[in-house]
Amino acid sequence: MLTPKRIPGLAWRPSRRRFLTGGAAGLGALALGGCDRASNAPWFRDLVEAAEGVTRTAQRALVPRQALAREFTAADVSPVFKANGSTYPDNPDYDSWVADKFSSWRLSVTGLVEQPLSLSLADLKAMPARSQITRHDCVEGWSCIGQWKGPTLASVLDRARPKPNARYIVFQCADDLQASFFLNAYYESIDLIDGYHPQTILAYEMNGQPLPVPHGAPLRLRVERQLGYKMAKYLTEIQVVDSFAALGSGKGGFWEDLGYEWYAGI
Amino acid sequence: MSESAPGRHQWQWIYRHPVAVRVTHWVNVVCLVFLLGSGLAIFNAHPSLYWGNIATFDRPLVRLEAVAEGGKPIGRTTVFGVAFTTTGFLGLSRDGEGQLVRRGFPSWATIPSYQDLSTGRRWHFVFAWLFGINGAIYLAYTLASGHARDLVPARTQWRTIGRTVWDHLRLRFPHGPEARGYNVLQRASYFGIAFIVLPVLILAGLAMSPGWDAAFPWLPQLFGGRQSARTVHFICAGLVTLFAVVHVLMVLVSGVWNNLRSMITGRYRIEAE
Numbered sequence: 001m002l003t004p005k006r007i008p009g010l011a012w013r014p015s016r017r018r019f020l021t022g023g024a025a026g027l028g029a030l031a032l033g034g035c036d037r038a039s040n041a042p043w044f045r046d047l048v049e050a051a052e053g054v055t056r057t058a059q060r061a062l063v064p065r066q067a068l069a070r071e072f073t074a075a076d077v078s079p080v081f082k083a084n085g086s087t088y089p090d091n092p093d094y095d096s097w098v099a100d101k102f103s104s105w106r107l108s109v110t111g112l113v114e115q116p117l118s119l120s121l122a123d124l125k126a127m128p129a130r131s132q133i134t135r136h137d138c139v140e141g142w143s144c145i146g147q148w149k150g151p152t153l154a155s156v157l158d159r160a161r162p163k164p165n166a167r168y169i170v171f172q173c174a175d176d177l178q179a180s181f182f183l184n185a186y187y188e189s190i191d192l193i194d195g196y197h198p199q200t201i202l203a204y205e206m207n208g209q210p211l212p213v214p215h216g217a218p219l220r221l222r223v224e225r226q227l228g229y230k231m232a233k234y235l236t237e238i239q240v241v242d243s244f245a246a247l248g249s250g251k252g253g254f255w256e257d258l259g260y261e262w263y264a265g266i
Numbered sequence: 267m268s269e270s271a272p273g274r275h276q277w278q279w280i281y282r283h284p285v286a287v288r289v290t291h292w293v294n295v296v297c298l299v300f301l302l303g304s305g306l307a308i309f310n311a312h313p314s315l316y317w318g319n320i321a322t323f324d325r326p327l328v329r330l331e332a333v334a335e336g337g338k339p340i341g342r343t344t345v346f347g348v349a350f351t352t353t354g355f356l357g358l359s360r361d362g363e364g365q366l367v368r369r370g371f372p373s374w375a376t377i378p379s380y381q382d383l384s385t386g387r388r389w390h391f392v393f394a395w396l397f398g399i400n401g402a403i404y405l406a407y408t409l410a411s412g413h414a415r416d417l418v419p420a421r422t423q424w425r426t427i428g429r430t431v432w433d434h435l436r437l438r439f440p441h442g443p444e445a446r447g448y449n450v451l452q453r454a455s456y457f458g459i460a461f462i463v464l465p466v467l468i469l470a471g472l473a474m475s476p477g478w479d480a481a482f483p484w485l486p487q488l489f490g491g492r493q494s495a496r497t498v499h500f501i502c503a504g505l506v507t508l509f510a511v512v513h514v515l516m517v518l519v520s521g522v523w524n525n526l527r528s529m530i531t532g533r534y535r536i537e538a539e
Binding site: 033035039044052059063064068069070072076080082135137138141142143145224225226255258261266 | 391
């Protein structure tokens, strides 16, 4: 996930306008100003979304559905694993969960399922678990390697039995990361290809320890073939949907609503 | 080669650049400008470079940062543990409003000029696809037409490389029959950029993608890890920039209009034999 204090494009708008209308910045600056203006134009958003579609289509075509992200050994685990985004949800419910060691926390599975679920941490720990040591790639450019353990998302979905019109899995989180008038609470979504991928797990353990609070306790998503911001922390609810258009600003996730790619395989 | 006044010579037109080379050349220019600017914008989201699979946050190979020195903010660039003060350019620079801001590369060098990783990525991937398709067209043409051979330095040319370097340093360029083909320095640099640096740069870029890495696990391994690939990608971008600067300088000093005309219309003027 990203550092929330850097909200792209918001604080800069007035200065950019002045920068453009100032007009004394020379040819190079004018050319760059053109890029700035284009960056917010509707045709540019259409163009870049087309490019995202090309990337997704190319990867879905060339990367085998079951292709696994590389798994490393215990010796490769990062001594320092950076915790990005929110590191403690600003939410009174969360305080009480921390106080009772997440015994009153529940993960609900809702939406287009035959059998809605409400799972405790003990329920999840009782399920068969997968352990994997993988590389976590942040959209900012850095990588860390960590060990993660938890049930596969597929096994949880199998218990809830998605209906035939299910298309996406949405993750709701306890962190109201900057939720406000103009920002949505943290949420994420993935398609069924990644939803049923063998390495897509709901991790309650990191590096052999209960998942630490800065990394999303008690439960976070791992989607190993995409960037870190897809791997929602502090999970509270899994929704099976046929469209995410009605959620948030309609782009399928907190960072997606701010301009980041929904398909983060690149 | 002649340094006589042009009036005393017969001019001869040669067809120097086929249309496929001219079109792909200019598409390349546009792509590389946008890729470099947006690439620096992306780099600015985490202005450090590492080696291996993972980021060792406190031990980077290269770091651009703003730090306080004597109560005053300065821009500092650390390369292999050696620190340089780079205030105004790297680490700390002025934005469009003249405010000093903490930033890897300055706003005049990045697309967009303001710090916005998502928009930088959007620009980068649009032009990366365009650049890749353009490069594939160029590669197909250059191999099928035999043009690739024009870019391999000839054995006879290596023997005179000292002389060619000396001529270049004195800004003396062939204008006669020797100007029909590329000289050894042109061939070596064009070949090196088109067939070594750019392919390595593209592979290193792909190696940063977790999606491609799942399909091609050897890709990041080729570079010694994803963070190494990011560093190699950055170094290759630097080499391309260096190439472009020298290339434009050479175009300017070796007959700018003749050069530009030949890359637009294909026709190049040389002195008659």
